Amino acid sequence: xxxSLGIIDIIVREAVAFAAVGLLIGGIDDLLVDIAFFFxxxxxxxxxxxxxxxxxxxxxxGRLAVFVPAWDEVAVIGAMLSAAVARFDHDDYRIFVxxxxxxxxxxxxxxxxxxxxxxxxxxxxxxxxxxxxxxxLNTLWHALRRADxxxxxxxxxxxxxxxxxxxxxxxxxx
Numbered sequence: 001x002x003x004s005l006g007i008i009d010i011i012v013r014e015a016v017a018f019a020a021v022g023l024l025i026g027g028i029d030d031l032l033v034d035i036a037f038f039f040x041x042x043x044x045x046x047x048x049x050x051x052x053x054x055x056x057x058x059x060x061x062g063r064l065a066v067f068v069p070a071w072d073e074v075a076v077i078g079a080m081l082s083a084a085v086a087r088f089d090h091d092d093y094r095i096f097v098x099x100x101x102x103x104x105x106x107x108x109x110x111x112x113x114x115x116x117x118x119x120x121x122x123x124x125x126x127x128x129x130x131x132x133x134x135x136x137l138n139t140l141w142h143a144l145r146r147a148d149x150x151x152x153x154x155x156x157x158x159x160x161x162x163x164x165x166x167x168x169x170x171x172x173x174x
Contacts, residue, residue: 052170062156064090064172065144069098069136071129073163074105080163081113081120090172094155095120096143098136100129121147 066084070077077097084095097110101124114120123143125136137160148154161167 052168052174055170055173058173060156061092063153064093064157064159065155066093066095066159066161066172067098067137067140067144068095068161068163069133069140070103070106070110070163071100071131071136072103072106074103074109077106077163078109078113080161080165080167081110081117084161084167085113085117085119087167087169088172089169093119093172094147096140097122098140099124100127100131100136101125102128 068077068080081095081097097114097120099107099110099122107122107124110120110122114122121143123140125131125139127135129136141158144155144158159172
């Protein structure tokens with residue numbers, strides 16, 4: 001028994017040493033990138049790039065869709081949706097929230113906000129959750145295509161968000 005513990009100790013020690021060397025190499029690599037950036041900033045001087053506020057209005061504006069897949073997000077979905085509709089600086093967008101039939105609490109929280117703003121569309125999938133995020137996004141995509149067909153318009157772009165995200169007011173202008 002003590003001999004097998006010695007073998008396990010050797011294996012663990014070698015694995016830890018291997019991991020430590022990997023972390024050291026990765027840390028040195030990160031440090032070199034940081035040092036190179038620091039010297040580049042000194043050489044180049046202060047940034048002269050325009051801020052997001054200086055972005056021009058698009059020459060061909062269009063409707064945008066924001067996809068928010070939500071499983072068991074009752075704690076955050078209401079605040080995220082409220083913040084999004086209050087902050088977005090864009091005239092033509094819709095928020096599609098992907099929900100699951102067996103997540104009543106999240107549906108109710110999202111519905112309270114959607115009742116106050118017609119740009120929020122609740123999309124309840126066919127299958128109980130949780131499924132994969134890709135499955136939820138596909139459900140949202142099909143809902144968007146149906147909405148576009150019904151409205152006789154094409155959505156220009158899709159923006160992805162998680163229910164925990166804090167949205168930037170100008171992101172839809174980008």
